[in-house]
Amino acid sequence: MALQGPIPVTFDMVFPQGCYIVGEVEPVKDFDASTPQRFVQVRDKHTAELVWQVTVMDADPSLKAAQKTVAVKILNPIQPVPPAPMPGLPFTPVEFDHMTVTPYVNQAGRLAYSIKVREMRAPRNNAKPAKNEAA
Incomplete structure (x- = not known):
C-alpha cells in the first residue's frame, strides 16, 4: 500500500467547526526513557523533534460529550505559545497548520486517531466581503 505513516490532513477536515484550547501546552513524557528522578521529553520518531501536547475542545x-475533547501533539523545538485569549470568550480559539493523523x-x-501538527496559531478571519450589488 502506498499510504504509510502519518496521513496529511487540513485543519478544516479535522475541525470543520473550529476548536478551542482547554488545557495548557505541556511536554509529552517519554515513559521508556524517564525515571522517577529524571523527566525525559519524547521526540517524534519521524522528525526527532520534541513533542508537546495541548487539549482542545471540538x-x-x-x-x-466524550468526543468533544482531543489531545493535539505539536512538534516543535521549543514550547509553543497559545494565541492570546479573545475578549468575551470563555475559551481561546485556535487553528493548527501542517496537520497529520495516524490511525x-x-x-x-x-x-482512534493521533493528531500531530507543526504550528499553532490564532484563527484567521474567514469572513468574506459582501458582494456589491449593482443598482
Whole structure:
C-alpha cells in the first residue's frame, strides 16, 4: 500500500467547526526513557523533534460529550505559545497548520486517531466581503 505513516490532513477536515484550547501546552513524557528522578521529553520518531501536547475542545455541536475533547501533539523545538485569549470568550480559539493523523486501535479495541501538527496559531478571519450589488 502506498499510504504509510502519518496521513496529511487540513485543519478544516479535522475541525470543520473550529476548536478551542482547554488545557495548557505541556511536554509529552517519554515513559521508556524517564525515571522517577529524571523527566525525559519524547521526540517524534519521524522528525526527532520534541513533542508537546495541548487539549482542545471540538466546536462541532453534534459530537457527544466524550468526543468533544482531543489531545493535539505539536512538534516543535521549543514550547509553543497559545494565541492570546479573545475578549468575551470563555475559551481561546485556535487553528493548527501542517496537520497529520495516524490511525490506531485504542485499548478499548476501537479505531482512534493521533493528531500531530507543526504550528499553532490564532484563527484567521474567514469572513468574506459582501458582494456589491449593482443598482
